[in-house]
Amino acid sequence: MQVTAQNWPYPRWIAHRGAGKLAPENTLAAFRLGAQHGYRMFECDVKLSADGVPFLLHDDTLERTSTGTGIAGEQPWSALARLDAGSWHSRSQAGEPMPTLDNIAAFCQRNGLFLNIEIKPSPGADRLTGEKVADAAARLWQGQAVPPLLTSFSVASLEGAQATQPNLPRGLLLETLWDGWLQTAQRLGCIAIVCDHTLWTAETVAQVKAAGLRSASYTVNDAASAQRLAVLGTDGVITDRIDLFAPAV
Template sequence: MKTVFAHRGIPTLAPENTLSAFSLCKPHGIQWIECDVDILADGTVVVSHDDTLDRCTDRSGSLYDIHSGDLALIDAGSWFADAFIGERIPTLDQLIALVNQDELNINVEIKSCRAGWAMTEQLIDNVITALAKLDPGRQLIVSSFNHLALAEFKRRRPQTAVACLFEAGQLGEDWLSAMQKCQADCIHPADRGLTQQMIADFKAAGYQVNVYTVNDLARANQLFNWGVDGVFTDIPHRFPAKYRT
């Protein structure tokens, strides 16, 4: 079974990491979504790739300086299109409610919290609290580039499948040690520079391989033929139906 993950929802049709972007998945027959989570000053876990507001909202500044009450005042959609004026940064709780409602599966990426380890621990704790609200029938992967945080998450919630993310060019000879330390089930490498031999090595070690971010159908097909299990993409709705149902 080959899997297509909707990367931050469908960010080519709606503003990334918003409820609008994720709510488009079910109508398009997409079963898996991927989201990024970080933390606000008051401990609220929000769905956001950046730890600043600058790129995807009408505000500037750090997530670590705002509180949950500020979210109603921040527009996360008007930058994308007029149809999304008033879109909000969602909380993880709100996204989990949507996942349960639409019967989706979810990959939650814990961001490398730049506010320090104390805030990272709070992020992990609060993610775990939110995930307890996920319906039992929903499939879940938790991933991170921060392998220290991922290992700590796995220690606190061992029943959850976890995945080590690796940036392009950073898959050194110690990749297996990182995977083993995190007790990872999956490896999520960047597409750039990925070779058939590397994929064969990952598979030989017993790992599920999901590659990001693949926005070319021919490249996705090549990766699947090399043995990749899944790809993260900004265009999941353009993939053939066999990958989406």
Template sequence: MITGHRGAAALAPENTLAGIQKAFESGIEWIEIDTQLSADNIPVIIHDKTVRRCTNGKGRVGELTLSELKTLDAGSWFSNEFAGETIPTLKETLLACQENGLNMNLEIKIHNEHEVKPLVEKVVETVKHLNFPVETLLFSSFSHTALAYCQDLYPEVRRGFVTKHKPSNMLDTIKPLNLYSLHIDHRILNETLAKSIKEMGLILMIWTLNDPKKIDKFTAWGVDNIITDKPNIF
């Protein structure tokens, strides 16, 4: 029912191995993390287009090699406790999930459409190389194109569409993607929309809910999974 957002973003620096460890210690079964490519085409775990917000460096992720990314401190911005934490690779993160028995909701982070094909190909290659169990993996994305390409390359892995908008034709446009789930900003979800999503047979996830007092309302609407920065209090 509970997914740790970017690991456990209120407890440790987001999208780091330390965050995954905190999520595991919270007792949850799922984490959500973001992946994109380094300049040398290695899938790494980071959300933003640039490294400025969550490291001591600067520059675009896609213009820095893995070795350059690994020199950055991705923990001190959060607290001194996590000084020296690095940006993990997708491979490192998959191994950490296997070690801790965690399921992974892997967001394919697309900042430009030309990134779709190389990123999805490298993600699928990495997942298959490690024989990561498909039943413990979910590909998600804001990008229809990325989800369609995931469907082509690795249809065995479930797929979820992420959205922060509520266009009237959204549910019609995602039907061809043969999705498992829909992940929606909890602030725009209402009971009518929730009912429509559930009637399509989709698993309904909301993000990013950090107030446990609101759980009853959302579960009454049929929400199946809550993505939160604070898995420990949920």
């Protein structure tokens, strides 16, 4: 289907990096746990290995969430695939590998799940990462009813995605409301704004709605914030607290 702001198929609740902080982020173990909690949509970070394989990792470097060292994007997938991406979290997750986007696509499709891919380029690879991740997403979800939502803080990454796969839905990620943010989202053909939840006010929600776009938030981990966003009429909530929020609510 062609996903637009008007034809929006995604559920309201989205599990951050698979299962928030309850499992090693951006791994299949996290996706499995999120699904066990009833979540139907997941957010994850995708970047490129040195040889162009799209895989899941948030940071530029490997140290925080794996047994590797250095800049992830400078290493081939054959080296990255051997790393332990679970033992940093807990002993029970030791040996969990970093998944490729192909792995995650297969899991989501077999289980009828939705995906938000945050394009997370390594330094200097913004446009290329947008192009390659979008191409991979188009290939992997070809023939599927609902494609993934591609988002990024990087304008160049979204430009790359727009140029190569214009029919895939896109969203602009914002940490601050910098000058021209809404006009930039419109130029990029985005259907959603995804921002720090504290940036949503009655005025900013009204601006986005008037522009014909959807509104979503990261990272919402307390009930008061979730309720405030519901009252404002926003459309999506990304959370670490899959244990606190029932996704059907």
